[in-house]
Amino acid sequence: MTAATSTTYRTRFGSLKHFEKGHVEPIDDDVRHYAFSNCFEIASISKPYEKVVFGQNQIYVLETLRAEGTSPWYTCAHDEFALVMDGEVEVHLVQLDAAQAVADKEKNGAVLVEGEPRGKRMGWMKLSRGHQGLLPKNTAYQFRSAGEPGVIVLQSCKGDLSVEKWADICQSH
Secondary structure, three states: OOOOOOOOOOOOOOOOOOOOOOOOOOOOOOHHHOOEOOHHHHHHOOOEOOEEEEEEEOOEEEEEEEEEEEOOOEEEOOOEEEEEEEOEEEEEEEEEOHHHOOOOOOOOOEEEOOOOOOEEEEEEEEEEOOOEEEEOOOEEEEEEEEEEEEEEEEEEEOOOOEEEOHHHHOEOO
16 A cells, blocks of 8 residues: 655746746656747747747748737638636727738738728637637737737747747757
8 A cells, every 4th residue: 555645736827927837847858859838938028929930840830929019900711719827808890891801812821901991890709817819820910918918829830920039939958
């Protein structure tokens, strides 16, 4: 019979103001096979709404965005998902007229909408920590953050607006 072990775990949520980068803890592998980054650290050194890639699986990426002020209008030929990790963010949506939709249905990643979006206003979502919103394809979306800067993780595909800073954001040893 083994003695009962008592381990106390304490969950700590990171934020833009309070985060620790952490590190890779290999169990039965070589740490050189992995890289580690932190969305809060990335947002702390990013420009507002800069789409910094911090995870990638073939064409699919996770991007960190510093939510501060009002973003440009974006659209995309495929669905994207926005997960708010810190702060409060409004996401405004417009179903674009065909003239402003992404012409290439195979285009990956978000693109900027030229001028003001034209089409049917769809409404808006108010997202805070842990809330996720769908950004439908060929819909213009704009992030608005009125208070303290926040952090958004965007699930998308790597595109023209994706920024890669691997040497600056990853711990690889």
